Amino acid sequence: MATTDTLELGIQGMHCGSCALLIDDTLADLPGVITSRTSHKDARANITVDPSQVDHDQIHAAIQELGYRTSQT
Amino acid sequence: MNLTAVLLTGLLAGGVSCAAVQGGLLAGLITRQRRAGQPTAPARVPAGNQREFKAPAQHGAHPTATPARATLGDDLTPVGAFLAGKLLSHTALGALLGMVGTAVQLSVRAHTALQLLAGVLIIAFGLAQLGVPGFRRFVIEPPAAFGRVVLRSTRAQTAFAPALLGLASILIPCGVTLSVEALALTSGSPVAGAATMAVFVLGTSPLFALLGYVARKAATAWRGRLALATGVLVVVMGFYTLNGGLELAGSPLAASRLLATSSTATSTAASAEANGSGPDAIPNTTVANGHQTITIAATGDGYTPTVTAKSGIPTTLVIRSQDAQGCIRAFTIPDRNLQQILPATGDTRIELGALTAGTLDYVCGMGMYTGHITTE
Numbered sequence: 001m002a003t004t005d006t007l008e009l010g011i012q013g014m015h016c017g018s019c020a021l022l023i024d025d026t027l028a029d030l031p032g033v034i035t036s037r038t039s040h041k042d043a044r045a046n047i048t049v050d051p052s053q054v055d056h057d058q059i060h061a062a063i064q065e066l067g068y069r070t071s072q073t
Numbered sequence: 074m075n076l077t078a079v080l081l082t083g084l085l086a087g088g089v090s091c092a093a094v095q096g097g098l099l100a101g102l103i104t105r106q107r108r109a110g111q112p113t114a115p116a117r118v119p120a121g122n123q124r125e126f127k128a129p130a131q132h133g134a135h136p137t138a139t140p141a142r143a144t145l146g147d148d149l150t151p152v153g154a155f156l157a158g159k160l161l162s163h164t165a166l167g168a169l170l171g172m173v174g175t176a177v178q179l180s181v182r183a184h185t186a187l188q189l190l191a192g193v194l195i196i197a198f199g200l201a202q203l204g205v206p207g208f209r210r211f212v213i214e215p216p217a218a219f220g221r222v223v224l225r226s227t228r229a230q231t232a233f234a235p236a237l238l239g240l241a242s243i244l245i246p247c248g249v250t251l252s253v254e255a256l257a258l259t260s261g262s263p264v265a266g267a268a269t270m271a272v273f274v275l276g277t278s279p280l281f282a283l284l285g286y287v288a289r290k291a292a293t294a295w296r297g298r299l300a301l302a303t304g305v306l307v308v309v310m311g312f313y314t315l316n317g318g319l320e321l322a323g324s325p326l327a328a329s330r331l332l333a334t335s336s337t338a339t340s341t342a343a344s345a346e347a348n349g350s351g352p353d354a355i356p357n358t359t360v361a362n363g364h365q366t367i368t369i370a371a372t373g374d375g376y377t378p379t380v381t382a383k384s385g386i387p388t389t390l391v392i393r394s395q396d397a398q399g400c401i402r403a404f405t406i407p408d409r410n411l412q413q414i415l416p417a418t419g420d421t422r423i424e425l426g427a428l429t430a431g432t433l434d435y436v437c438g439m440g441m442y443t444g445h446i447t448t449e
Contacts, residue, residue: 015202015300016247018094021220025101025227041214066097 005051013068083276089299091247092277102227151235158239163270170257171266185321191255192315198248199307219244317440323407329443371397375442384430390423403438
Protein backbone atom coordinates (compact mmCIF):
# COMPACT_ATOMS: atom_id res chain seq x y z
CA MET A 1 0.00 0.00 0.00
CA ALA A 2 1.37 3.40 -1.04
CA THR A 3 2.18 5.85 1.71
CA THR A 4 0.40 9.18 1.76
CA ASP A 5 1.48 12.58 2.90
CA THR A 6 -0.77 15.40 4.11
CA LEU A 7 -0.01 19.04 3.44
CA GLU A 8 -1.71 21.97 5.06
CA LEU A 9 -1.10 25.14 3.09
CA GLY A 10 -2.06 28.73 3.80
CA ILE A 11 -3.36 30.41 0.65
CA GLN A 12 -3.57 34.15 0.15
CA GLY A 13 -5.37 35.95 -2.63
CA MET A 14 -8.62 33.97 -2.73
CA HIS A 15 -11.62 36.28 -2.92
CA CYS A 16 -14.50 33.86 -3.19
CA GLY A 17 -15.58 30.24 -3.07
CA SER A 18 -14.86 29.86 -6.79
CA CYS A 19 -11.16 30.43 -6.10
CA ALA A 20 -11.15 27.50 -3.67
CA LEU A 21 -12.91 25.33 -6.23
CA LEU A 22 -10.46 26.34 -8.96
CA ILE A 23 -7.54 25.29 -6.74
CA ASP A 24 -9.15 21.93 -5.94
CA ASP A 25 -10.03 21.44 -9.61
CA THR A 26 -6.47 22.16 -10.71
CA LEU A 27 -4.84 19.99 -8.03
CA ALA A 28 -7.13 17.10 -8.91
CA ASP A 29 -5.42 17.00 -12.32
CA LEU A 30 -1.97 16.61 -10.79
CA PRO A 31 -0.85 12.99 -10.65
CA GLY A 32 -0.24 11.95 -7.09
CA VAL A 33 -2.82 14.28 -5.58
CA ILE A 34 -5.34 12.06 -3.80
CA THR A 35 -7.64 14.60 -2.17
CA SER A 36 -7.70 18.36 -1.91
CA ARG A 37 -10.02 20.50 0.17
CA THR A 38 -9.56 24.25 -0.02
CA SER A 39 -11.51 26.72 2.10
CA HIS A 40 -11.83 30.35 1.12
CA LYS A 41 -13.03 31.26 4.59
CA ASP A 42 -10.06 29.66 6.33
CA ALA A 43 -7.59 30.68 3.57
CA ARG A 44 -6.24 27.16 3.77
CA ALA A 45 -5.95 23.94 1.77
CA ASN A 46 -5.68 20.39 3.08
CA ILE A 47 -4.10 18.15 0.50
CA THR A 48 -3.34 14.42 0.61
CA VAL A 49 -0.71 13.25 -1.85
CA ASP A 50 1.25 10.20 -2.87
CA PRO A 51 4.82 11.49 -2.29
CA SER A 52 6.26 9.05 -4.81
CA GLN A 53 4.40 10.85 -7.61
CA VAL A 54 4.36 14.50 -6.60
CA ASP A 55 6.45 16.71 -4.37
CA HIS A 56 5.50 19.73 -2.34
CA ASP A 57 7.11 22.19 -4.72
CA GLN A 58 4.87 21.02 -7.52
CA ILE A 59 1.79 21.58 -5.36
CA HIS A 60 2.93 25.09 -4.45
CA ALA A 61 3.77 25.91 -8.06
CA ALA A 62 0.42 24.69 -9.36
CA ILE A 63 -1.44 26.95 -6.93
CA GLN A 64 0.87 29.90 -7.48
CA GLU A 65 0.41 29.63 -11.22
CA LEU A 66 -3.30 30.32 -10.71
CA GLY A 67 -2.37 33.66 -9.15
CA TYR A 68 -2.44 32.79 -5.44
CA ARG A 69 0.31 32.89 -2.84
CA THR A 70 1.03 29.83 -0.73
CA SER A 71 2.69 29.28 2.60
CA GLN A 72 3.49 26.15 4.54
CA THR A 73 1.62 26.00 7.85
CA MET B 74 -33.64 50.16 -10.25
CA ASN B 75 -30.60 51.64 -11.86
CA LEU B 76 -29.53 48.97 -14.30
CA THR B 77 -26.67 51.07 -15.62
CA ALA B 78 -24.87 50.79 -12.26
CA VAL B 79 -25.49 47.04 -12.28
CA LEU B 80 -24.13 46.76 -15.83
CA LEU B 81 -21.05 48.77 -14.93
CA THR B 82 -20.48 46.61 -11.87
CA GLY B 83 -20.77 43.53 -14.06
CA LEU B 84 -18.34 44.89 -16.64
CA LEU B 85 -15.68 45.46 -13.99
CA ALA B 86 -16.48 42.44 -11.86
CA GLY B 87 -16.10 40.12 -14.86
CA GLY B 88 -12.34 40.44 -14.46
CA VAL B 89 -12.01 39.99 -10.73
CA SER B 90 -15.02 38.36 -9.12
CA CYS B 91 -16.18 34.76 -9.14
CA ALA B 92 -16.98 35.35 -12.82
CA ALA B 93 -13.29 35.50 -13.68
CA VAL B 94 -12.42 32.45 -11.60
CA GLN B 95 -15.21 30.44 -13.15
CA GLY B 96 -13.40 30.98 -16.44
CA GLY B 97 -10.64 28.84 -14.98
CA LEU B 98 -13.09 26.08 -14.12
CA LEU B 99 -14.50 26.20 -17.67
CA ALA B 100 -11.01 26.14 -19.19
CA GLY B 101 -10.19 23.07 -17.09
CA LEU B 102 -13.35 21.33 -18.24
CA ILE B 103 -12.67 22.00 -21.92
CA THR B 104 -9.02 20.98 -21.64
CA ARG B 105 -10.03 17.67 -20.04
CA GLN B 106 -12.70 17.06 -22.67
CA ARG B 107 -10.23 17.69 -25.50
CA ARG B 108 -7.63 15.42 -23.96
CA ALA B 109 -10.19 12.67 -23.53
CA GLY B 110 -11.26 13.10 -27.15
CA GLN B 111 -7.72 12.89 -28.60
CA PRO B 112 -6.79 9.35 -29.64
CA THR B 113 -3.11 10.37 -29.60
CA ALA B 114 -3.23 11.19 -25.92
CA PRO B 115 -0.70 9.08 -24.01
CA ALA B 116 -2.54 5.89 -23.15
CA ARG B 117 -0.29 5.14 -20.23
CA VAL B 118 -1.65 8.03 -18.23
CA PRO B 119 -4.29 6.80 -15.78
CA ALA B 120 -7.78 7.99 -16.70
CA GLY B 121 -8.90 11.09 -14.86
CA ASN B 122 -5.41 11.70 -13.59
CA GLN B 123 -3.59 12.88 -16.67
CA ARG B 124 -0.72 15.25 -16.34
CA GLU B 125 0.49 18.03 -18.49
CA PHE B 126 0.87 20.45 -15.69
CA LYS B 127 4.39 19.91 -14.48
CA ALA B 128 4.94 22.42 -11.80
CA PRO B 129 8.40 23.93 -12.45
CA ALA B 130 7.87 27.64 -12.88
CA GLN B 131 8.05 27.63 -16.63
CA HIS B 132 6.37 30.64 -18.14
CA GLY B 133 3.24 29.75 -20.06
CA ALA B 134 3.32 26.18 -18.84
CA HIS B 135 -0.35 26.34 -18.10
CA PRO B 136 -2.29 23.87 -20.20
CA THR B 137 -4.72 26.44 -21.52
CA ALA B 138 -2.41 29.35 -22.13
CA THR B 139 -1.07 28.33 -25.54
CA PRO B 140 -3.87 26.25 -27.04
CA ALA B 141 -6.47 28.83 -26.06
CA ARG B 142 -5.30 31.24 -28.74
CA ALA B 143 -4.90 28.59 -31.41
CA THR B 144 -8.41 27.32 -30.95
CA LEU B 145 -10.23 30.52 -30.09
CA GLY B 146 -12.90 29.81 -32.69
CA ASP B 147 -13.54 26.37 -31.21
CA ASP B 148 -13.66 27.92 -27.77
CA LEU B 149 -16.52 30.25 -28.62
CA THR B 150 -19.08 27.45 -28.52
CA PRO B 151 -18.34 26.22 -24.99
CA VAL B 152 -17.85 29.77 -23.71
CA GLY B 153 -21.19 30.77 -25.25
CA ALA B 154 -22.86 27.67 -23.82
CA PHE B 155 -21.41 28.40 -20.37
CA LEU B 156 -22.61 31.99 -20.46
CA ALA B 157 -26.05 30.92 -21.71
CA GLY B 158 -26.36 28.45 -18.83
CA LYS B 159 -25.17 31.04 -16.37
CA LEU B 160 -27.52 33.69 -17.76
CA LEU B 161 -30.44 31.28 -17.53
CA SER B 162 -29.87 30.24 -13.91
CA HIS B 163 -29.06 33.75 -12.70
CA THR B 164 -32.03 35.32 -14.49
CA ALA B 165 -34.33 32.68 -13.03
CA LEU B 166 -32.92 33.31 -9.56
CA GLY B 167 -33.35 37.07 -10.09
CA ALA B 168 -37.01 36.55 -10.95
CA LEU B 169 -37.43 34.36 -7.87
CA LEU B 170 -35.72 36.91 -5.62
CA GLY B 171 -37.85 39.70 -7.09
CA MET B 172 -40.95 37.61 -6.39
CA VAL B 173 -39.90 36.79 -2.82
CA GLY B 174 -38.97 40.42 -2.20
CA THR B 175 -42.32 41.62 -3.50
CA ALA B 176 -44.14 39.15 -1.25
CA VAL B 177 -42.11 40.22 1.79
CA GLN B 178 -42.55 43.90 1.01
CA LEU B 179 -46.31 43.87 1.34
CA SER B 180 -46.20 46.46 4.13
CA VAL B 181 -44.16 49.63 4.02
CA ARG B 182 -42.51 48.65 7.30
CA ALA B 183 -41.35 45.26 5.97
CA HIS B 184 -40.21 46.92 2.77
CA THR B 185 -38.19 49.45 4.74
CA ALA B 186 -36.59 46.73 6.87
CA LEU B 187 -35.66 44.67 3.82
CA GLN B 188 -34.23 47.68 2.04
CA LEU B 189 -32.13 48.69 5.06
CA LEU B 190 -30.87 45.14 5.55
CA ALA B 191 -29.99 44.78 1.87
CA GLY B 192 -28.16 48.12 1.94
CA VAL B 193 -26.06 47.16 4.96
CA LEU B 194 -25.25 43.75 3.46
CA ILE B 195 -24.20 45.24 0.11
CA ILE B 196 -21.97 47.81 1.84
CA ALA B 197 -20.36 45.02 3.87
CA PHE B 198 -19.72 42.97 0.72
CA GLY B 199 -18.26 46.05 -0.96
CA LEU B 200 -15.94 46.76 1.96
CA ALA B 201 -14.89 43.11 1.99
CA GLN B 202 -14.12 43.37 -1.74
CA LEU B 203 -12.00 46.44 -1.00
CA GLY B 204 -10.16 44.51 1.70
CA VAL B 205 -11.07 47.01 4.42
CA PRO B 206 -9.76 45.69 7.77
CA GLY B 207 -12.54 44.13 9.78
CA PHE B 208 -14.47 43.18 6.66
CA ARG B 209 -11.93 40.94 4.97
CA ARG B 210 -13.32 37.91 6.74
CA PHE B 211 -16.90 38.82 5.89
CA VAL B 212 -17.55 35.78 3.78
CA ILE B 213 -20.72 33.87 3.10
CA GLU B 214 -19.43 30.48 2.04
CA PRO B 215 -21.81 28.23 0.13
CA PRO B 216 -22.31 24.71 1.52
CA ALA B 217 -19.57 22.21 0.62
CA ALA B 218 -22.14 20.10 -1.23
CA PHE B 219 -22.68 22.97 -3.69
CA GLY B 220 -18.94 23.04 -4.40
CA ARG B 221 -18.96 19.29 -5.04
CA VAL B 222 -21.79 19.69 -7.57
CA VAL B 223 -19.76 22.33 -9.42
CA LEU B 224 -16.57 20.26 -9.35
CA ARG B 225 -18.47 17.23 -10.66
CA SER B 226 -19.80 19.31 -13.52
CA THR B 227 -16.25 20.34 -14.48
CA ARG B 228 -15.45 16.68 -15.05
CA ALA B 229 -18.45 15.80 -17.19
CA GLN B 230 -17.67 14.63 -20.72
CA THR B 231 -21.00 15.47 -22.35
CA ALA B 232 -21.42 18.20 -24.95
CA PHE B 233 -23.73 20.02 -22.54
CA ALA B 234 -21.11 20.12 -19.79
CA PRO B 235 -20.17 23.83 -20.30
CA ALA B 236 -23.83 24.84 -20.17
CA LEU B 237 -24.36 22.70 -17.07
CA LEU B 238 -21.33 24.30 -15.42
CA GLY B 239 -22.83 27.69 -16.26
CA LEU B 240 -26.11 26.66 -14.67
CA ALA B 241 -24.29 25.32 -11.61
CA SER B 242 -22.29 28.53 -11.17
CA ILE B 243 -25.35 29.93 -9.40
CA LEU B 244 -24.34 27.74 -6.44
CA ILE B 245 -21.03 29.51 -5.80
CA PRO B 246 -21.71 33.24 -5.69
CA CYS B 247 -19.05 35.65 -4.47
CA GLY B 248 -19.69 38.84 -2.52
CA VAL B 249 -20.22 40.94 -5.64
CA THR B 250 -22.79 38.50 -7.03
CA LEU B 251 -24.49 38.28 -3.64
CA SER B 252 -24.71 42.07 -3.62
CA VAL B 253 -26.50 42.07 -6.95
CA GLU B 254 -28.77 39.28 -5.67
CA ALA B 255 -29.65 41.52 -2.71
CA LEU B 256 -30.49 44.28 -5.20
CA ALA B 257 -32.72 41.86 -7.09
CA LEU B 258 -34.47 41.06 -3.82
CA THR B 259 -35.37 44.71 -3.35
CA SER B 260 -36.12 45.37 -7.03
CA GLY B 261 -39.86 45.32 -6.50
CA SER B 262 -40.96 42.78 -9.10
CA PRO B 263 -39.94 39.45 -10.62
CA VAL B 264 -39.27 41.16 -13.96
CA ALA B 265 -37.02 43.80 -12.36
CA GLY B 266 -35.22 41.08 -10.36
CA ALA B 267 -34.64 38.99 -13.49
CA ALA B 268 -33.44 42.07 -15.39
CA THR B 269 -31.02 42.97 -12.59
CA MET B 270 -29.34 39.57 -12.60
CA ALA B 271 -29.40 39.24 -16.40
CA VAL B 272 -27.77 42.64 -16.92
CA PHE B 273 -25.11 41.78 -14.33
CA VAL B 274 -24.24 38.45 -15.96
CA LEU B 275 -24.18 40.01 -19.44
CA GLY B 276 -21.92 42.73 -18.07
CA THR B 277 -19.44 40.18 -16.73
CA SER B 278 -19.22 38.38 -20.08
CA PRO B 279 -16.53 40.38 -21.95
CA LEU B 280 -13.89 40.35 -19.23
CA PHE B 281 -14.88 36.83 -18.24
CA ALA B 282 -14.07 35.65 -21.76
CA LEU B 283 -10.86 37.67 -22.04
CA LEU B 284 -9.34 37.38 -18.60
CA GLY B 285 -11.15 34.56 -16.88
CA TYR B 286 -11.21 32.09 -19.69
CA VAL B 287 -8.30 32.83 -22.00
CA ALA B 288 -5.83 33.72 -19.26
CA ARG B 289 -7.48 31.41 -16.72
CA LYS B 290 -6.82 33.93 -14.03
CA ALA B 291 -7.48 37.56 -13.41
CA ALA B 292 -4.58 39.38 -15.05
CA THR B 293 -2.51 40.54 -12.14
CA ALA B 294 -1.65 43.90 -13.70
CA TRP B 295 -5.31 44.85 -13.78
CA ARG B 296 -6.54 42.83 -10.87
CA GLY B 297 -5.89 45.45 -8.20
CA ARG B 298 -7.53 48.28 -10.11
CA LEU B 299 -10.51 46.22 -11.18
CA ALA B 300 -11.02 44.93 -7.66
CA LEU B 301 -10.83 48.47 -6.32
CA ALA B 302 -13.27 49.86 -8.89
CA THR B 303 -15.66 46.96 -8.36
CA GLY B 304 -15.52 47.37 -4.59
CA VAL B 305 -16.17 51.11 -4.82
CA LEU B 306 -19.16 50.55 -7.11
CA VAL B 307 -20.61 47.91 -4.80
CA VAL B 308 -20.24 50.23 -1.81
CA VAL B 309 -21.95 53.04 -3.76
CA MET B 310 -24.81 50.69 -4.70
CA GLY B 311 -25.02 49.68 -1.05
CA PHE B 312 -25.34 53.28 0.14
CA TYR B 313 -27.89 53.94 -2.57
CA THR B 314 -29.95 50.96 -1.41
CA LEU B 315 -29.50 51.87 2.26
CA ASN B 316 -30.59 55.43 1.54
CA GLY B 317 -33.72 54.06 -0.11
CA GLY B 318 -34.50 52.35 3.19
CA LEU B 319 -33.74 55.51 5.16
CA GLU B 320 -36.05 57.52 2.88
CA LEU B 321 -38.80 54.97 3.41
CA ALA B 322 -38.22 55.10 7.16
CA GLY B 323 -38.41 58.91 7.07
CA SER B 324 -35.01 59.06 8.73
CA PRO B 325 -33.34 62.45 9.18
CA LEU B 326 -30.19 60.76 7.84
CA ALA B 327 -31.80 60.14 4.44
CA ALA B 328 -30.07 62.02 1.63
CA SER B 329 -33.12 64.12 0.72
CA ARG B 330 -33.47 65.27 4.36
CA LEU B 331 -29.78 66.04 4.68
CA LEU B 332 -29.87 68.03 1.45
CA ALA B 333 -33.01 69.85 2.53
CA THR B 334 -31.42 70.77 5.83
CA SER B 335 -28.26 72.04 4.18
CA SER B 336 -30.11 74.24 1.71
CA THR B 337 -33.26 75.40 3.43
CA ALA B 338 -33.19 78.81 1.83
CA THR B 339 -32.80 77.40 -1.66
CA SER B 340 -35.54 74.85 -1.20
CA THR B 341 -37.92 77.47 0.14
CA ALA B 342 -37.35 79.54 -2.96
CA ALA B 343 -37.73 76.46 -5.17
CA SER B 344 -40.90 75.57 -3.34
CA ALA B 345 -42.41 78.96 -3.98
CA GLU B 346 -41.44 78.73 -7.59
CA ALA B 347 -42.67 75.20 -8.05
CA ASN B 348 -45.98 75.65 -6.33
CA GLY B 349 -48.49 76.26 -9.06
CA SER B 350 -46.11 77.83 -11.55
CA GLY B 351 -45.17 74.78 -13.66
CA PRO B 352 -46.14 74.47 -17.32
CA ASP B 353 -49.03 72.16 -16.48
CA ALA B 354 -49.86 73.91 -13.24
CA ILE B 355 -48.44 70.95 -11.33
CA PRO B 356 -48.03 71.05 -8.42
CA ASN B 357 -51.11 72.92 -7.57
CA THR B 358 -52.96 73.49 -4.32
CA THR B 359 -56.53 74.73 -4.49
CA VAL B 360 -59.11 75.34 -1.79
CA ALA B 361 -62.79 75.28 -2.73
CA ASN B 362 -65.85 74.92 -0.49
CA GLY B 363 -63.68 74.26 2.53
CA HIS B 364 -61.85 71.38 0.83
CA GLN B 365 -58.20 71.44 -0.19
CA THR B 366 -56.89 69.58 -3.25
CA ILE B 367 -53.16 69.11 -3.75
CA THR B 368 -52.05 67.93 -7.17
CA ILE B 369 -48.56 66.58 -7.77
CA ALA B 370 -47.02 64.91 -10.79
CA ALA B 371 -45.49 61.43 -11.07
CA THR B 372 -43.43 61.14 -14.24
CA GLY B 373 -40.62 58.93 -15.47
CA ASP B 374 -38.19 61.23 -13.65
CA GLY B 375 -39.86 61.09 -10.24
CA TYR B 376 -42.32 63.20 -8.32
CA THR B 377 -42.95 66.89 -7.89
CA PRO B 378 -40.28 67.55 -5.28
CA THR B 379 -42.20 69.90 -3.04
CA VAL B 380 -45.63 71.43 -2.62
CA THR B 381 -47.15 73.64 0.06
CA ALA B 382 -50.57 73.28 1.68
CA LYS B 383 -52.68 74.79 4.43
CA SER B 384 -53.35 73.03 7.69
CA GLY B 385 -56.71 72.24 9.25
CA ILE B 386 -58.66 71.72 6.02
CA PRO B 387 -59.85 68.30 4.74
CA THR B 388 -57.41 67.51 1.97
CA THR B 389 -57.29 65.27 -1.08
CA LEU B 390 -53.97 64.46 -2.71
CA VAL B 391 -54.18 63.90 -6.44
CA ILE B 392 -51.17 62.22 -8.04
CA ARG B 393 -51.19 62.85 -11.77
CA SER B 394 -49.17 60.08 -13.49
CA GLN B 395 -47.55 60.91 -16.80
CA ASP B 396 -45.64 57.88 -18.12
CA ALA B 397 -44.72 56.86 -14.57
CA GLN B 398 -42.58 53.72 -14.51
CA GLY B 399 -41.05 51.17 -12.16
CA CYS B 400 -40.85 51.97 -8.49
CA ILE B 401 -42.24 55.48 -9.12
CA ARG B 402 -45.62 53.78 -9.49
CA ALA B 403 -45.36 52.48 -5.91
CA PHE B 404 -46.28 55.81 -4.30
CA THR B 405 -45.56 55.61 -0.59
CA ILE B 406 -46.23 57.90 2.37
CA PRO B 407 -44.15 56.30 5.13
CA ASP B 408 -45.69 58.34 7.99
CA ARG B 409 -49.14 57.09 7.03
CA ASN B 410 -47.90 53.53 6.37
CA LEU B 411 -49.58 53.93 3.01
CA GLN B 412 -48.59 52.59 -0.36
CA GLN B 413 -50.64 53.07 -3.50
CA ILE B 414 -49.83 51.65 -6.93
CA LEU B 415 -50.29 54.38 -9.51
CA PRO B 416 -51.35 53.89 -13.13
CA ALA B 417 -48.69 54.70 -15.73
CA THR B 418 -50.88 57.57 -16.85
CA GLY B 419 -53.91 58.93 -15.04
CA ASP B 420 -54.98 60.38 -11.70
CA THR B 421 -54.92 58.73 -8.30
CA ARG B 422 -56.76 60.34 -5.37
CA ILE B 423 -55.73 59.82 -1.77
CA GLU B 424 -57.72 61.31 1.11
CA LEU B 425 -55.30 62.77 3.64
CA GLY B 426 -57.82 64.30 6.07
CA ALA B 427 -57.00 67.63 7.73
CA LEU B 428 -53.24 68.20 7.61
CA THR B 429 -51.28 69.49 10.57
CA ALA B 430 -48.43 71.95 10.21
CA GLY B 431 -45.18 70.29 9.26
CA THR B 432 -43.78 68.10 6.50
CA LEU B 433 -45.28 64.98 5.00
CA ASP B 434 -42.83 63.00 2.89
CA TYR B 435 -43.66 60.82 -0.06
CA VAL B 436 -41.26 58.38 -1.71
CA CYS B 437 -41.27 55.75 -4.41
CA GLY B 438 -41.45 52.05 -3.55
CA MET B 439 -37.68 51.81 -3.36
CA GLY B 440 -36.97 55.09 -1.65
CA MET B 441 -35.12 56.39 -4.71
CA TYR B 442 -37.45 59.28 -5.60
CA THR B 443 -38.76 61.62 -2.94
CA GLY B 444 -40.82 64.74 -2.35
CA HIS B 445 -42.76 66.38 0.44
CA ILE B 446 -45.82 68.41 1.29
CA THR B 447 -45.04 71.35 3.52
CA THR B 448 -48.09 72.35 5.51
CA GLU B 449 -48.24 75.84 6.99
